[in-house]
Amino acid sequence: MTLQPQSLSAQFLKTVQLNYLLYLPDEYEKASEPLPMILYLHGRGERGSDLEIVKKHGIAKRLASGDQFPFIILAPQCPLPSDWSVQLDALDALVEYALTTYRVDPTRLYLTGLSMGGRGAWSLAFMRPHRFAAIAPICARRPDILRDAHQMLELKHLPAWIFHGAKDDTVPVEESELMTKQLQECGTDVHLTIYPEAKHDSWTQAYNTPELYEWFLSHKL
Numbered sequence: 001m002t003l004q005p006q007s008l009s010a011q012f013l014k015t016v017q018l019n020y021l022l023y024l025p026d027e028y029e030k031a032s033e034p035l036p037m038i039l040y041l042h043g044r045g046e047r048g049s050d051l052e053i054v055k056k057h058g059i060a061k062r063l064a065s066g067d068q069f070p071f072i073i074l075a076p077q078c079p080l081p082s083d084w085s086v087q088l089d090a091l092d093a094l095v096e097y098a099l100t101t102y103r104v105d106p107t108r109l110y111l112t113g114l115s116m117g118g119r120g121a122w123s124l125a126f127m128r129p130h131r132f133a134a135i136a137p138i139c140a141r142r143p144d145i146l147r148d149a150h151q152m153l154e155l156k157h158l159p160a161w162i163f164h165g166a167k168d169d170t171v172p173v174e175e176s177e178l179m180t181k182q183l184q185e186c187g188t189d190v191h192l193t194i195y196p197e198a199k200h201d202s203w204t205q206a207y208n209t210p211e212l213y214e215w216f217l218s219h220k221l
Contacts, residue, residue: 019049019077035104036072037104038059038112039109042060044083058203071216109133134159164193
């Protein structure tokens, strides 16, 4: 029997679901223009089906304590036993949903996350390299897809502010140092902040840094 050329044409539909916390600033209803938005990705310990757990750390913790921000903020929860790396389609769908549902400025979308969420932020940025205006990964391990220096070129245009604790015994600080070095070699506008005494929890200091939010707002697609 000889080899015969054939063709397949098919459409695949995928159902995704994510629960999330939504923060709308006080000026949301009165604002004359669409507002900037932050997508915040939590760490491994906040996975599950109880959104209260998401408030344990990071930006979500600050929001739960009553802090105010000039951003729309989405804080989705990664289900157990999953990982953000396998929820990228769901995160992408969530951003699309937000753009059509809330008064979001598509040129001022910002991405950040801590630990597992920081790695997820790198992965989502690689998946949608021209969607976000700036990214701030915290104490993040490099995703496998970005361990090839050539792949880093996809992110060369994306401003990044990376945070890590020098004494991190969960994710070595070298992970962020190498990411920074490779992005610098690509010509990326990248900053690295290392907290000399911080262990894995470098996110408390990072998210309590007012300059981080000013830095976000200074970038626009």
